[in-house]
Amino acid sequence: MNAFAPVAPPATGCGSAPVLKQRGQREVFCGLTSIVWLHRKIQDAFFLVVGSRTCAHLLQSAAGVMIFAEPRFGTAILEEKDLAGLADANEELDREVERLLARRPDIRQLFLVGSCPSEVIKLDLSRAAERLTQRFAPHTRVLNFTGSGIETTFTQGEDECLAAMVPVLPETDAEQLLMVGALPDVVEDQLTGMIEAMGVPVVRALPSRSADVEVGIGPNTKFIVAQPFLGATTGMLSGRGAQHIAAPFPFGEEGTTAWLRAVADAFNVSDEKFNEVTAAPRARARKAIAAHAERLAAKSVFFFPDSQLEIPLARFLTRECGMTAIEVGAPYIHRDLVGPDLDLLAEGPTISEGQDVDLQLDRCRAARPDLTVCGLGLANPLEAEGLATKWAIELVFTPVHGYEQAGDLAALFAKPLKRREGLAL
Amino acid sequence: MKLTVWTYEGPPHVGAMRVATAMKGLHYVLHAPQGDTYADLLFTMIERRDHRPPVSYTTFQARDLGSDTATLFKASCQDAYDRFKPEAIIVGASCTAELIQDDPGGLSSSMNLPVPVIPLELPSYQRKENFGASETFYEVCRALAKPCDRTPEVTCNILGPTALGFRHRDDVVELSSILESLGISVNVVAPLDATPEDIGNIPAAHFNVMLYPETCETACRWLEREFKQPFTKVVPIGVGATRDFIAEVKQIAGLPDTPVDESRLRLPWYSRSVDSTYLTGKRVFIFGDGTHAMAAARIAKDEMGFEVVGLGCYNREYARPVRALAKELGIEALISDDYLEVESTIEALQPEMILGTQMERHIGKRLGIPCAVISAPVHVQDFPARFSPQVGWEGANVIFDTWVHPLVMGLEEHLLHMFREDFEFHDDAGASHHGSHVPAAQHKREEAPTELLVKDGVTWLADAEKELRKIPFFVRGKARRNTEKFAADQGLDAISIETLYEAKAHYAR
Numbered sequence A: 001m002n003a004f005a006p007v008a009p010p011a012t013g014c015g016s017a018p019v020l021k022q023r024g025q026r027e028v029f030c031g032l033t034s035i036v037w038l039h040r041k042i043q044d045a046f047f048l049v050v051g052s053r054t055c056a057h058l059l060q061s062a063a064g065v066m067i068f069a070e071p072r073f074g075t076a077i078l079e080e081k082d083l084a085g086l087a088d089a090n091e092e093l094d095r096e097v098e099r100l101l102a103r104r105p106d107i108r109q110l111f112l113v114g115s116c117p118s119e120v121i122k123l124d125l126s127r128a129a130e131r132l133t134q135r136f137a138p139h140t141r142v143l144n145f146t147g148s149g150i151e152t153t154f155t156q157g158e159d160e161c162l163a164a165m166v167p168v169l170p171e172t173d174a175e176q177l178l179m180v181g182a183l184p185d186v187v188e189d190q191l192t193g194m195i196e197a198m199g200v201p202v203v204r205a206l207p208s209r210s211a212d213v214e215v216g217i218g219p220n221t222k223f224i225v226a227q228p229f230l231g232a233t234t235g236m237l238s239g240r241g242a243q244h245i246a247a248p249f250p251f252g253e254e255g256t257t258a259w260l261r262a263v264a265d266a267f268n269v270s271d272e273k274f275n276e277v278t279a280a281p282r283a284r285a286r287k288a289i290a291a292h293a294e295r296l297a298a299k300s301v302f303f304f305p306d307s308q309l310e311i312p313l314a315r316f317l318t319r320e321c322g323m324t325a326i327e328v329g330a331p332y333i334h335r336d337l338v339g340p341d342l343d344l345l346a347e348g349p350t351i352s353e354g355q356d357v358d359l360q361l362d363r364c365r366a367a368r369p370d371l372t373v374c375g376l377g378l379a380n381p382l383e384a385e386g387l388a389t390k391w392a393i394e395l396v397f398t399p400v401h402g403y404e405q406a407g408d409l410a411a412l413f414a415k416p417l418k419r420r421e422g423l424a425l
Numbered sequence B: 001m002k003l004t005v006w007t008y009e010g011p012p013h014v015g016a017m018r019v020a021t022a023m024k025g026l027h028y029v030l031h032a033p034q035g036d037t038y039a040d041l042l043f044t045m046i047e048r049r050d051h052r053p054p055v056s057y058t059t060f061q062a063r064d065l066g067s068d069t070a071t072l073f074k075a076s077c078q079d080a081y082d083r084f085k086p087e088a089i090i091v092g093a094s095c096t097a098e099l100i101q102d103d104p105g106g107l108s109s110s111m112n113l114p115v116p117v118i119p120l121e122l123p124s125y126q127r128k129e130n131f132g133a134s135e136t137f138y139e140v141c142r143a144l145a146k147p148c149d150r151t152p153e154v155t156c157n158i159l160g161p162t163a164l165g166f167r168h169r170d171d172v173v174e175l176s177s178i179l180e181s182l183g184i185s186v187n188v189v190a191p192l193d194a195t196p197e198d199i200g201n202i203p204a205a206h207f208n209v210m211l212y213p214e215t216c217e218t219a220c221r222w223l224e225r226e227f228k229q230p231f232t233k234v235v236p237i238g239v240g241a242t243r244d245f246i247a248e249v250k251q252i253a254g255l256p257d258t259p260v261d262e263s264r265l266r267l268p269w270y271s272r273s274v275d276s277t278y279l280t281g282k283r284v285f286i287f288g289d290g291t292h293a294m295a296a297a298r299i300a301k302d303e304m305g306f307e308v309v310g311l312g313c314y315n316r317e318y319a320r321p322v323r324a325l326a327k328e329l330g331i332e333a334l335i336s337d338d339y340l341e342v343e344s345t346i347e348a349l350q351p352e353m354i355l356g357t358q359m360e361r362h363i364g365k366r367l368g369i370p371c372a373v374i375s376a377p378v379h380v381q382d383f384p385a386r387f388s389p390q391v392g393w394e395g396a397n398v399i400f401d402t403w404v405h406p407l408v409m410g411l412e413e414h415l416l417h418m419f420r421e422d423f424e425f426h427d428d429a430g431a432s433h434h435g436s437h438v439p440a441a442q443h444k445r446e447e448a449p450t451e452l453l454v455k456d457g458v459t460w461l462a463d464a465e466k467e468l469r470k471i472p473f474f475v476r477g478k479a480r481r482n483t484e485k486f487a488a489d490q491g492l493d494a495i496s497i498e499t500l501y502e503a504k505a506h507y508a509r
C-alpha cells in the first residue's frame, strides 16, 4: 500500500496559530439560508420562518427563483398588528400552521424557524412548537430552531436545526454509527456504503430523509460529523451519551481517508479490510484531483468567511492541490471539530474569525491572491478589480464530500482560473 | 401574519438601496443584522454591478442588543464617512432595527458629520420595496435640491431610473435621444448615475419627465410644488404612449406641433404585415407593476391586436388606475402580491399568453403557457448585454420582438394544425426555434386518456377528451374553456366529440 503513503503532517500546523479577530461589518448570510438545502434533504419537512419581508426576500434571493415548484418552505410575515400584541401573534401563527398543514398533508415534520424580528419581539417559538405538536401529533411533529442573523451565520442554521432534532430522538442501546450532517443523497449513500462494507454494524444518518426512518441514540452510539459547522449538534449528541469520533473532514482523498480511518478505528476494523474497501476509490480520487491540481499548484488562495468549510478546504487545497493559503477566514471556529484539520494545515496563513469586511478587503487587495473564495456580494466587484474568485455558496450546494467528488471539488476551484486562461479579452 | 412563498417586492430598505446604488457619491448606513447583507448580491449578481453597493450595515448581533447598538450605529457612520468620503449620507433601519428603536436619524445628526445626513423612515412592516425607493428619492431631493435659475434653453430632468430596475439603463438612453430629437437636452438623470450635487441642480430644468411613477411620483409632485416644475404623466412605453408623451412634452415645453421623426419605429408595419395575422385575438393575461402592466395592456390591445383577458398589478399604490383601465377593457383587475392567487387566476383564465414578471414566467412554464417578461421583479436575464429599452421607438420594436418570440409563429401554426398528430408536433415540443424538441416517445405514453375529466359538473367523455388532446397545445386551453362553457350554457352534463365540434362552430369567428 505504498502508493497511498499519507503525506506527513506539517511540523507546525495552525492548531496553535493566533487567530485574528476583528469586529466590524460582517458580510455573511444568516442561518435562514440553510433552509435552501435542508428542505431538499428532508423530504417530508416544511420550514416555516416566522419573520419579516426581509427574511422572505433573503430566502428567495438565496434560493434563486430557479427552484419554482411550490417549495417546502415559506415565511409567515409579521405585520404591524402582530408586533402590537404577542397573544395575537401566537393566535395568528397557530392559524397559519393549521392552514398550511391542511393544504399539505404530506408534511410530517414542521420546523418553526426563528428570525431576528421574532427574537427581538420575544415570540416564544419553542412554546408554540410544543403547543402545536400536541395538536397535530402523531401525524406531524413540530420543532423549532433559530436561523436569525443576530444569532447565527449561514450554515449555523443547519446546526441549529439538527440540534433541535436531537432531544426527540428515541433512545436505543444498539451499537451503531451515526453520520451527522445534511449531505446530498448520492454522497450519503457512497459514504454509508463504504462504512457498511468495512463491517460496521448499523449506519444511520442525521438528518434522515424522512420521518419514517427511525434514528435512535444512546450510549452505544458513536457519531462522526460530516460538516465542520455542527458544533451545537455535537454538543447535544454528546449530552445524550453518544461518543464523538474526531477526524479531519472528508474533503479530498486525504480528508476522506482520515475520516473513514477514524470510523474504522472506532469500530476496530482491520487495516486489511480498510484498504480493501478504500483502495480503489482512493486511487480514483487521487487521479481525479491530479487532473486539476496542475492548474492550482503554486497558486495562492484567500478565504473570506462564509460557510465554516474554509479551514478543511484550505487543508485540502494546500495539501492535495499544492496551493498556498494567504488567509483563511471563517465566520466561527469550532475547535472541537476543525482541530484535526487545523493541525494538518501548515503554519503560514492568517487564520481569522469573524470579520470587518472593509479591512479584510484591504488585506485581500494588498495580497492579490491568485484565487479568492468569497460570497456573491463580493465576487463581481473583486473580479472587476482583476482578482479571480470562487463563489463560496457553490461549495454548500454541490456534492463535494468523499472520494468520488474529490475531483469535482478541485475542479470547482480550478474552473475560474481555467476560464481566465481561456478568454482572450 | 401572512404566509408568503415568493414575493414580488423586497422590504423598503431594499428600495432605498436601489436609489443609493444607482447614485454616485451617496452612502447608505443601514442599521441591520448581518444576514441583511444578502441584498448586496441582488446588485452584484443579478445586475452584474462591478462595485459593491455603497451600503454599510451595522451588523449588530444578539449580544449587542440592549447594550450598545446605538454606539455601534454611530461607529459605523463614522467609519463609512472616513472610508468612503461620500458627498451625502442616508441613514435608516431595516425591519429588525426598526424594532429596537435606536433612531438612526437622531443619532447621526448628533454626530455633526461635515456632509448632509438624510434620515429615512421606512415602515418595514407596512410598506415594500417600491415605496422605499420612492420615499428615499423624495427625501434625497428634499434635502439636496436647491433653488436655482432655469437653464437658458429648454431642458428637462429624467427622474425615476434606479439600480436593479427593469431596463432602466437602456430606457434612459432611448428617451434622451427622443428628447434630443425634439431639441430638448437633459439637465439631470436621477437617481441613476446622479451625484448629490446633480440633485442640487434638478430645479434648473424647465420640467421633469416622470419615467417610472413607482419610484419618483412623490418626488415629482414635491418638485412641482416647491419649484413650479411641471412633470409628464404619460409613460412612453408603446407606440401610442410615445406619441402621447411627445405631444405632452411639446405642450409643456411650448414647442410647435411639427411632425416628429419616427423612422426608427418598426412596430406598426410589423404588426400590420400579413405574417402577424395570427396574433389577432390572442388571449393575453397581463401582470406586473402598475406602470408596466398598464402600458402593456394598451400595446397588447391597440398595437398587437391581442385580446386582454386579465390585467393586474402587485403594487397596491397603483391599484386605482389599474382598476380603471381594467374596467375600460371590460375585465376585473387583479390587485395582489400573492403569487398563488395570481397562479390560480391564470389557471382559471387559460390565456394563450402571459405578459408578466419572472414569477409569471414560471407559472407559464408550469401550465404550458408562453410568457414574455414586461416588468420587475428582475432576474439576471432582464439585464441583457444588447441594447433593449422598453420606452420610445426602439422600445416598441423590442417589445414586438419579445412578445412574439414565445409564440408559435404564423405559418408554423398552420402546419401544426394540419399535422397535429405528427410526432414532431406533440405538446412538449413547443415552438421549434426554442430548441426544446423533446423525444416524442415521452408524449406517446401520456396519450391514452385514463380518467374522465370532470369540470364543474360537466364530464368529458373519453372520446371527446382524446379529441381534445389532439388539438395543438397552444389553443387547447381556449378550446376546453369554450366547450365547457358551451356545454354548461346548453345544460349538458357530458361532453362528447359532437359537443366539442358544436362548440367550435358556435365560437367560430
Ligand code: SF4
Binding pocket: A030, A031, A032, A051, A052, A054, A055, A056, A058, A114, A115, A116, A117, A147, A148, A149, A150, B033, B034, B035, B036, B095, B096
Ligand atoms: S438577518 Fe435576520 S432579519 Fe435579516 S433575513 Fe436573516 S433572519 Fe431575517
Ligand code: SF4
Binding pocket: B409, B412, B431, B432, B433
Ligand atoms: S424555426 Fe420554426 S418556429 Fe422558428 S420561425 Fe422557423 S418555422 Fe417558425
